[in-house]
Amino acid sequence: MLPRRAWLAGGAVIAALPAITRAETPWPAQPIRLVVPFAPGGTTDLAARLVAQGLGARLGQPVIVENKPGAGSTLGAAQVAQAAPDGLTLVVSNIASHAIAPSLYRDLRYHPLRDFTHVALLIETPSVFVANPQFAPRGLGEVVRLSREQPRGLDVASSGSGSSNHLLIVQFGQVTGARVNHVPYRGAGPAMTDVIADVVPMMSDSLPSASGHLRGGAVRGMAVASAARHPGFPALPTFREQGVDLVSNSWFGISGPAGLPPAVIGRLNREINAVLAEPATQRRFAELGGLVSPLSPAAYAEFIAGEVARWAPIVQASGAKVE
Template identity: 75%
Template sequence: MMSGLLPRRAWLAGGAAMAALPAVARAQAAWPAQPIRLVVPFAPGGTTDLVARLLTQGLTARLGQPVIIENRPGAGATVGSAQVAAAAPDGLTLLMSNVASQGVAPSLYRNLRYDAVRDFTHIALVVENPVVFVANPRFVPRSLTEVVRFAQEAPRGLDIASSGSGSTNHLLIVQFGQATGARVNHVPYRGAGPAMTDVIAEVVPMMSDSLPSAAGHLRSGSVRGVAMASAARHPAFPEIATFREQGIDAVSNSWFGISAPAGLPAPIVERLSREIGLVLADPAVRARFAEIGATVGALSPAGYADFVAAEVEKWRPVVLASGAQVD
């Protein structure tokens, strides 16, 4: 129960700082004077949570103040993001920004309570990882060309599972269908785990999954890689050909970064950007990320802000084509 109480205390501290403006000035003078709260807009145990935990270990040591993870899952990660967008820009509230809440949500949600670009100070891209098409080993078509032919010839088309509606995994299926004209039937699940179970049990022959979540099953051979949605072959899985190599121009990455409420003072932005860069330069941290199939990103605060803005534009037509829309 203590672990449940700790973030609350940090939250109270944040609230107190918000109430008294001079406290913001003081926090600026000797930042960070108090523990920092990192809001992770997903449940514990997922890829985002894992990335955040790997990062905060190093960050706590470098900043001299504990960086406490607060999981605020809900509504496609938009609940936690909205909360940070509304927080005080004192450097004590940070967000694990990501492709779902900052890239896809602006096009997916009709009444989003924040602007993914303007309501945040984007600080650093942490990691990126590609989306990958996997299949049951007994599924006959091997290459994407064969998969497309199968989808055209099978009387009912081809079923492809994903971790849920509106996820990047789902959107890659849409992109694939658009690019090839293949008759693809999207089968959404509640998370990647149950979807993978059904692919292994041959209920659905194929699945679109993020690499960290599929990596273990690819290594154990319970599923086979069909195509990787990265620009070049992935160093951890060089045997899986990319979509581009197989004639389909689709690159789809999940990404995670650190952002703060808009108007974060420049000295804090610089300090955070520098320290995050140093944590990510640590070979041990890089090795842990590489293990799960994620690549460390290197972008300046301005670079990351541009990156987020570009992502919002990139996903808009794809979301539109998918027909997914949430109030």
């Protein structure tokens, strides 16, 4: 199905060569494994597969996506952190594994910065508040007012405890003083079902997973947590426009184990950003509801460091904790 035989042949030849000759062959001499730390089918998986295709064509070696789901995407990240830094094993680093998990899990097996070489940011997708069409408030101000009137707060659903969508709800409560009662679900799908069925009036979701329902009118968009309005949803106001100073994007990029050779980092970053610049990729990513954001390796590492620092107090406040 995939050119596995070519890989086998290549692998056998390379293994037979002495180490010195191997060092002389230009990277990448073998196919690259890209570990996606989520189950197949999600936004991250899809975007990673799209990038893997383009990247493989540019590098002249296939980039093979390998799903390694589990433990809030930390299992796959931990595996790559321990891999050899030869540029042949990469991981899709993301907000869960590299920004939230360090504060959420007490004994994480890796350090989000020290154990990785961060190569390139792929995509940022904003969070949105969506509500059942029957939900009375029209804007966030009315939501806050309504939530204060209710004795035990307003129910707001999310895709799970400790997810970035959950943390946005926490932040929303902190910033506006709204009284919210967080209702966690096992994934965005079941939560969306209950919003459509009006079991819960409102939910915090990521734009890619909510966009179909928004376009179909099954739910009404309340606010998008990006800095500017999203081009795909020009009518959807941002949090800031409604007087709530919140920007919350989910993001993911590509990283490798600590100590990748600088040549490899540079080449990878160049090729990835070239794939991102292709119109086909731009269009697909826009359909997914995300924004392409090319960064240099150093800028991506800095970005992650900022995210780790930013989420730590919010995770504390959320009360979500995983031992």
